[in-house]
Amino acid sequence: MSVGKYVRFEARGAAAYGRLEGERVEVLSSAPWAGGRPTGATHGLGEVRLLAPCQPTKIVCLGRNYREHAAELGNEPPRDPLLFLKPPSAVIGPEAPIVYPPASRRVDYEGELALVIGKRCGRLKPEENPLDYLFGFTCLNDITARDLQKADGQFTRAKGFDTFCPLGPVIATGLDAGGLVVETYVNGARRQRGATTEMIFPLDAIIRFISSVMTLEPGDVISTGTPAGVGPLQPGDVVEVVIEGIGRLRNPVAA
Numbered sequence: 001m002s003v004g005k006y007v008r009f010e011a012r013g014a015a016a017y018g019r020l021e022g023e024r025v026e027v028l029s030s031a032p033w034a035g036g037r038p039t040g041a042t043h044g045l046g047e048v049r050l051l052a053p054c055q056p057t058k059i060v061c062l063g064r065n066y067r068e069h070a071a072e073l074g075n076e077p078p079r080d081p082l083l084f085l086k087p088p089s090a091v092i093g094p095e096a097p098i099v100y101p102p103a104s105r106r107v108d109y110e111g112e113l114a115l116v117i118g119k120r121c122g123r124l125k126p127e128e129n130p131l132d133y134l135f136g137f138t139c140l141n142d143i144t145a146r147d148l149q150k151a152d153g154q155f156t157r158a159k160g161f162d163t164f165c166p167l168g169p170v171i172a173t174g175l176d177a178g179g180l181v182v183e184t185y186v187n188g189a190r191r192q193r194g195a196t197t198e199m200i201f202p203l204d205a206i207i208r209f210i211s212s213v214m215t216l217e218p219g220d221v222i223s224t225g226t227p228a229g230v231g232p233l234q235p236g237d238v239v240e241v242v243i244e245g246i247g248r249l250r251n252p253v254a255a
């Protein structure tokens with residue numbers, strides 16, 4: 001896959017996929033992983049509202065994939081990838097507000113590198129390369145009601161509220177995933193910084209492992225875990241997940 005940046009956007013009340021060319025959006029006939037081709041129409045980037053860049057059937061997340069983050073919450077690094085799901089109903093795009101649920105008093109950011117699947121992928125054979133099923137990379141903020149995660153002893157409610165899965169702003173293809181750096185900023189101050197080289201499980205092992213459990217569909221999202229430095233958000237804050245080569249996923253927090 002060559003280097004490119006893909007978006008999903010709304011213009012004049014209609015949603016579409018597009019390819020970013022500088023400050024212009026070339027409209028595609030469908031999702032790029034579904035063979036979408038340029039329709040010939042274009043928009044200025046300033047004329048469209050960016051949406052989450054894909055519509056996943058599921059969001060598969062890794063817990064504790066960075067040693068320092070596992071340690072900061074008092075956990076041992078896992079022997080196998082630790083999986084959980086976020087529901088598609090939690091997904092929001094850039095600039096959409098993260099809404100603080102009344103049930104929680106402690107909502108945390110978790111900046112993460114996310115993978116977008118390009119081809120249906122299940123039970124990969126040893127000779128198959130998992131990265132052949134990858135379309136590209138985006139930013140994900142794995143918003144977590146930390147108090148409810150502790151109270152429940154599992155993750156579904158704490159990670160599953162509406163608006164708890166900001167995604168975007170673009171899907172970047174053709175990146176060298178080996179040395180990507182994930183950073184999270186709250187109100188402009190850097191709170192997290194981690195390199196993909198510090199992950200316990202590398203990207204190909206993650207895709208292979210998940211494919212041994214569940215079939216991944218085109219447009220599905222895998223989030224690869226958060227580095228150390230997680231912390232709380234308050235209504236009125238602005239949180240940004242920044243990954244070089246992808247961009248800046250910016251969301252306000254609302255009460």
Ligand code: ZN
Nearest residue numbers: 110142225226
């Ligand atoms: Zn996470």
